[in-house]
Amino acid sequence: MAETDALPVVRSVAALRQTLSDWRRQGFTVGFVPTMGALHEGHLTLVREAGQRADRVVASVFVNPAQFAAHEDLGTYPRQEARDAELLAGAGCHLLFAPSVEEMYPAGATTTISVGGPAEGLEGEFRPQMFGGVALVVTKLLNQARADVAVFGEKDWQQLMVVRRLVRDLDIPTEIVGSPTMRDGHGLALSSRNAYLSEAELEVARQLNGVLAAAGAAAASGGSLDVVERDAREALLRAGFSHVDYVAVRRADDLAVFEGGVADAPGRILAAAWLGRTRLIDNMAVAAPS
Amino acid sequence: MAETDALPVVRSVAALRQTLSDWRRQGFTVGFVPTMGALHEGHLTLVREAGQRADRVVASVFVNPAQFAAHEDLGTYPRQEARDAELLAGAGCHLLFAPSVEEMYPAGATTTISVGGPAEGLEGEFRPQMFGGVALVVTKLLNQARADVAVFGEKDWQQLMVVRRLVRDLDIPTEIVGSPTMRDGHGLALSSRNAYLSEAELEVARQLNGVLAAAGAAAASGGSLDVVERDAREALLRAGFSHVDYVAVRRADDLAVFEGGVADAPGRILAAAWLGRTRLIDNMAVAAPS
Known part of the structure; x- marks a missing residue:
């Protein structure tokens, strides 16, 4: 486990589970905030919300290739882990999970998830691969963390509805909480x-x-x-x-x-x-x- | 919670989770054996195997409509819960989970899972809807029970491989154990x-x-x-x-x-x-x- 400005960082699922298992043994509830990094005040609001609802907060930073199409901005999506870790620590996060693509998607994986319903149309029409990628990575992350509660931003409203449906349909035992969109002084949603x-x-x-x-x-x-x-x-x-x-x-x-x-x-x-x-x-x- | 020949029976996910949560609070590990009922000695071997590997054993009896095609034997598949409960209790099972179809598949569910890989061909060719149905119900049951270990029969070898792939790909935190096929005195696999x-x-x-x-x-x-x-x-x-x-x-x-x-x-x-x-x-x- 490495330290980045006082925030512990784990990079493997095994290490994540070990820390969370230790927390649970101490009687702590766990809140989880999945992100793709490049954090701004909107993400930090999610972390604070998780801190209100659980004793310990883990955030993940993982730019999920499965939810980008070939022509989209996977390669240029901003990555700034050291700064993200600093911001997370300041917002009350206790652990950063920052896995590699190989750790999240080992060779030979073949399973896919289709949420249907709220995933159809809108983003599902213009970014046809996105919600399949979101469903897969969210299912994996929630099964890895087994958190009591996970917080998602209302900024990605359709994604929040997709995650709620997914979690209900698969009986994933994590409460999903939506957190209102943060905006700048001119009303622009932070992104x-x-x-x-x-x-x-x-x-x-x-x-x-x-x-x-x-x-x-x-x-x-x-x-x-x-x-x-x-x-x-x-x-x-x-x-x-x-x-x-x-x-x-x-x-x-x-x-x-x-x-x-x-x-x-x-x-x-x-x-x-x-x-x-x-x-x-x-x-x-x-x-x-x- | 109803009693059938000394075996407690729960019919809701909430009641299942309550009992399992109580067990975990007492420090017990949990083994799980999913079945479609109509139990025979092969199933009871799975229950005994689970009992070797965990402190408490829960079995489910659920004839899963999602894995039958319209022309198949869903309607006539044998159902005999009282006898099943008696057999389970005799094999060391501590709890029977016997949900209704409505409890397992509430109205409005839309999520589907495709395992690919080992699910393709063989049973996947002749019963095209089966492994999607198996993947969905197994994911739900494992998320409902959050057992430490789940035991499946090698009799359904392809299904066992599909479940292993599913659990690995979705990071479901349950160990999957295969148990050898039981045969009658003439070598016929029990079914x-x-x-x-x-x-x-x-x-x-x-x-x-x-x-x-x-x-x-x-x-x-x-x-x-x-x-x-x-x-x-x-x-x-x-x-x-x-x-x-x-x-x-x-x-x-x-x-x-x-x-x-x-x-x-x-x-x-x-x-x-x-x-x-x-x-x-x-x-x-x-x-x-x-």
């Missing part, structure tokens, strides 16, 4: 990929949140969802986004298309849009303006 | 489906084991696998089997076809054959005659 943005792109990115809030309010007020979604897409392009993958108002829990009106069930508005070569996502509850 | 056989069919069924042993010996002696498999298939039909799904000599661990000779890796000969409407399977190690 590791914001680091890719130029100053000019950052100005555009900061309008995503406002466009979604207005569209969500229009939907909550009874606007036709088709019209609301089309208007929001056009607003994003006018704001300077280069391309919009989707803007969609969906049922919040299973991401299904509303058959009746948005009053039938809690709703969520979700979007994915591009600024040059950077793809941003955001989402929020659909609620009438207060 | 719940033997109950379907008439006296005349039973006489034929008892030749399966000998045909496979001879074919395995021929393969081990360097015979062409194509010829060995064809000869064994013909021998089964001559013996009175109505149809042979497959006789195959494969690598024992991943069920892959041998590229070189059988000396390259441990081998297994496996077969599935029909007697009227009853389908029997058997397998054994490929080893030179002693």
